Amino acid sequence: MLAVAALVALRLALGCHFLYEGVWKIKHHDEFTAEPFLTQAKGPMAGFFYMMIPDIDARQRLHVEADAHGKKSIDSSGITTRWDEIRREFVDYYRPTNSADAAAPAAQERLERDAERTYSKFCDKLDNYLKGNLDDIAAYFGALDRFENNKERNQEAPFQKQRRWERMMELRREAGKWINDIEDQEAAFKNSLYGLLDQQQRLRGQVPESWNPFSWNRIEQINFMVTYSLTAIGLCLMLGFCTPLAALGGAAFMCFVVMTQPAFPGIYPPDPPVVGHALLVNKDFVEMVALLAVAATAAGRWGGLDYFIWNLVINPILSRKAKKKQA
Secondary structure (H helix, E strand, C coil), X not given: CHHHHHHHHHHHHHHHHHHHHHHHHHHCCCCCCCHHHHHCCCCCCHHHHHCCCCCCCCCCCCEEEECCCCCEEEECHHHHXXXXXXXXXXXXXXXXXXXXXXXXXXXXXXXXXXXXXXXXXHHHHHHHHHHHCHHHHHHHHHHHHHHHCCHHHXXXXXXXXXXXXXXXXXXXXXXXXXXXXXXXXXXXXXXXXHCCCCHHHHCCCCCCCCCCHHHCCHHHHHHHHHHHHHHHHHHHHHHCCCHHHHHHHHHHHHHHHHHHCCCCCCCCCCCCHHHCCCECECHHHHHHHHHHXXXXXXXXXXXXXXXXXXXXXXXXXXXXXXXXXHC
16 A cells, blocks of 8 residues: 555646646746757757757857958848748738728738838848848858868867867857847847737737647747647646656656756766766656556556546456456
């Protein structure tokens, strides 16, 4: 009975941890993003997690190209295409709904014209911003190419690991400064579009975000998957519903966490002293093993909904198969 009580308590504790993480991310969806966690990945699997982040080094958004005469420029078509899509969605959402209103066509034409004018103004502002930072951005990509082709990349001396990590973070901070400025311009563009609306149009609220996952970028898809996977796993563990599958899903998630921050000797940067010291087995690894233990036991049938699933569905099926074999 003590073992049963301990396993149920373990299941509930793990479920509470996962459920709270998921609910917090739902409540603070505007704040949560998996990007900082993925960019801090270290160890042998770090490159795999870096690939999950769209355009981590800004090569696509700040692509520097040269013409036949060697004159450099930045191709901003990816950014302006996105802004044009925002403009079109804005105009479509706020178009007048009362087709019987004689003033509706004129209002629609005025909204389209003002939105196009605002779009052009911000595209010009973006172009001037990129031209003003062209030399610095070109120098950044030159430094990034030298870093990626550095012969020391595969050398394992501690000071070389530290130097590589610090240089990589420095380059990302440098690119992040320009990307943040561009994202601020995009936010200002949206606010300027919203300022074109009259009082009646503003009552419709903001343009709703698309619920089509295929229209999201990769980090938005990861954020959604992490948030609702944690919530579902936590809820199932708390209720004891499909416990083995939920526990295996939680263990798989913790396996990814362990791979992003492995406690292997010699990996830089080391964990901060405030989280303790570990060799191979850290807190995340222990939680992963605990989830595997819950998946391998009948913890869901003890004080959980799996009791009913087992006795009303699975056990009768197994009994019928056993009778057929005996016959």
